[in-house]
Amino acid sequence: MTANLIGGEWVGAASGRRTERHNPADTRRLVATAPDSGAEDVRAAVDAVAQAWPEWAAAGPERRAEVLGAAAAVLERDPEKLAAELVAEEGKTFAEALGEVRRTPANLRYYASEALRLTGHTYPARSGLVYTARQPVGVIAAITPWNFPLNIPSRKLGPALAAGNGVVFKPSEVTPVLARRLTEALLEAGLPAGVLALVHGGADTGAALVADPRVAAVTFTGSTAVGERIHAAVGPSRRTQLELGGKNAVLVLDDADLDRAADIVVRGAFGLTGQACTGTSRVIAHDAVHDDLLRRVVARAERLVPGDGLAEGVQLGPLATREQYDKVRRYVRLGLDEGALLHTGGEPPGGAATAHGYFLRPAVFSGVAPDSRLAQDEVFGPVLAFLRVHSFDEAVSVADATPYGLSTGIVTGDLRRALEFAERVRSGLVKVNQPTTGMAMNAPFGGLKASSTQTSKEQAGAQMSHFYTTEKTVYVSP
Known part of the structure; x- marks a missing residue:
């Protein structure tokens, strides 16, 4: 008490x-x-x-x-x-x-x-x-x-x-x-x-x-x-x-190391069960690497172990409240209704260990339209939307096409394009080859636009x- x-x-x-x-x-x-x-x-x-x-x-x-x-x-x-x-x-x-x-x-x-x-x-x-x-x-x-x-x-x-x-x-x-x-x-x-x-x-x-x-x-x-x-x-x-709020994106360019990119995406999207204002909720992937990256992210998401955070080996805790649990499930259904393809997750994991908690497996969608609600709304849970682009300029445009501007990342080996992205994107926090989550304690924190x-x-x-x-x-x- x-x-x-x-x-x-x-x-x-x-x-x-x-x-x-x-x-x-x-x-x-x-x-x-x-x-x-x-x-x-x-x-x-x-x-x-x-x-x-x-x-x-x-x-x-x-x-x-x-x-x-x-x-x-x-x-x-x-x-x-x-x-x-x-x-x-x-x-x-x-x-x-x-x-x-x-x-x-x-x-x-x-x-x-x-x-x-x-x-x-x-x-x-x-x-x-x-x-x-x-x-x-x-x-x-x-x-x-x-x-x-x-x-x-x-x-x-x-x-x-x-x-x-x-x-x-x-x-x-x-x-x-x-x-x-x-x-x-x-x-x-x-x-x-x-x-x-x-x-x-x-x-x-x-x-x-x-x-x-x-x-x-x-x-x-x-x-x-x-x-x-x-x-x-x-x-x-x-x-x-x-x-x-935020609707944070990671851009993955055609020169990216895809294993590194997948690790960065999964950590930003599903760490803290997706319940961080800076959490990754969109992946904007160049067409040349989109499918290979998607397979890597899905495989990593499926290996995450849900459960009570005090239990040995657990990597994914519950949603914090019934309201959050219900909201995430609504957005999974909404994504399907909007025509996106659900590759994994979005449902309770099953089993006695998670039967009485607010557990959901991490959801990964592809074929998400930039103007869909799944790409626009803050979900605040383990739901990740893949969006396919065909050029660097299109990627920057799609990244900025939400009301929010909190944290945005890019994965690339091209420092020139990374710095150009940091200059152009309307985001208060920009992460180059890092998850959208995790900030230095001695640096300013804050977003742009509706963030x-x-x-x-x-x-x-x-x-x-x-x-x-x-x-x-x-x-x-x-």
Whole structure:
């Protein structure tokens, strides 16, 4: 059982309502219950953070860095235990979960160092002194998804706290346990009571948080549809950082090493069970290599072992929720209805080990039309669409022919064409001979088009730091 954190106290929802979270690999197992918070709980959380954050801002960057570094050390005490909790709650394989658990403390240490680099500038002036200073924004709302329940929140709470802000943290209702673990680590590290509030709940909870005018900024990762609603609700006087959906493609050119290309495609498409915003959902293959590449990808997909992420040898976990399971099955049927050819997957694997979980074998389609829904819509699951092209220019055009522009890859031995592709494609992240997933922690993260508001990058870089601070210009004469 977990709880809300408001004003330094662990409490339930004012209504007394709670939600249950079951293991997606075996839904007979209850993992946790959490408060189903309402508007009253959100108001109390914002009250507490609004009162507490100025003292945290005044503590100075050295103290803020110290707390974030200490929280990283707390998370590193027992990574295997945290990873096992992540597997049970979200459904990753143990290796994937352990990678996320190890990445999260590194994120916090990176943001601890950022606390010491929030500097302004001085400017030449005819007389006196002109300088800029960066100051905290105030109360930040951090609304996070279930697919990376430690990594993504750490990329929001870390820089927000480093800059001296207070945070109301609204995690996905799917992953309440991991949200609590991150919060507990920050409290144990010495974060003052009230600076961070944790409020569990669903869409109504998030909407109440966004609507509170005392929230100065909203950072959100999730679907484009929800992000657009947040952007409309916040208005022009408050800032947003929105990382949204994707329909990510890998271009495979006629000179590509096909075994390497197949490995890159399968890792990007079916790692994390396809539940990553940067996951590969389209393969745009040159006609000369399309059929050979397709055979290699199908063979690799069929060898993937589904099951509980804690079981030996498992390579593919369950879908995280019943909603995701049903959605993926709908898109498999839709692909068939649209005339695409299903080569493998799209159905439950069968057998006692997976009978009570949200398991589907990875689906690979070919003959997918660029304007079909299978090629246009974000599925967020292990469904891969092959599209055939006949030239480099056609490949770039097809890659850009969706509303999204998050992560796009190319597999080729021709560096000139790779760099030309990176220049031309409308994508915030470009991967050359690498999966569309997996990003450097010290590099900016964000998409173009409907994948982001494009105003403030996440994860690293000047835009990330500037989102969590305001800039003030000061003129001084003696």
